[in-house]
Amino acid sequence: MSNIEQAAHYAVLIQSKLTELFEDDADITIDINELAEDDEKATAFIHALANLVPANIYMGLTDNSVNSIDFNHIANKLCFQYSKEK
Structure with missing residues (x-):
């Protein structure tokens, strides 16, 4: 694969x-209607989904401590890496 x-x-x-x-x-x-109706809750959910949880998983896998910005750089590198694959 x-x-x-x-x-x-x-x-x-x-x-x-x-x-x-x-x-x-x-x-x-999680009430999806609540997210659809409340921009602040939707933003918090997306932040947790896109930044906090992946950074926590990364730290658990690597024992490296990162914040959301540090992890974002790692994620951008992965996006670039996978965009180059055929």
């Missing part, structure tokens, strides 16, 4: 779990 295929596979798995957060019968739920 290529790196792009592996990343796509992980993306499907992660998205399927995230989707469960918005289901009424899930153990832990």
Whole structure:
């Protein structure tokens, strides 16, 4: 499996779990209507999803301490790396 295929596979798995957060019968739920109606809550959710959680996962995998800005640089490098793959 290529790196792009592996990343796509992980993306499907992660998205399927995230989707469960918005289901009424899930153990832990987030009201998607609340996010749609409240810009501040939607912004906080996107920040957590795009910055805080990935940085925490990165730190757990690498034992490197990073803040959101530091992790953003890492994420940008990954975007560039994967954009060059065929």
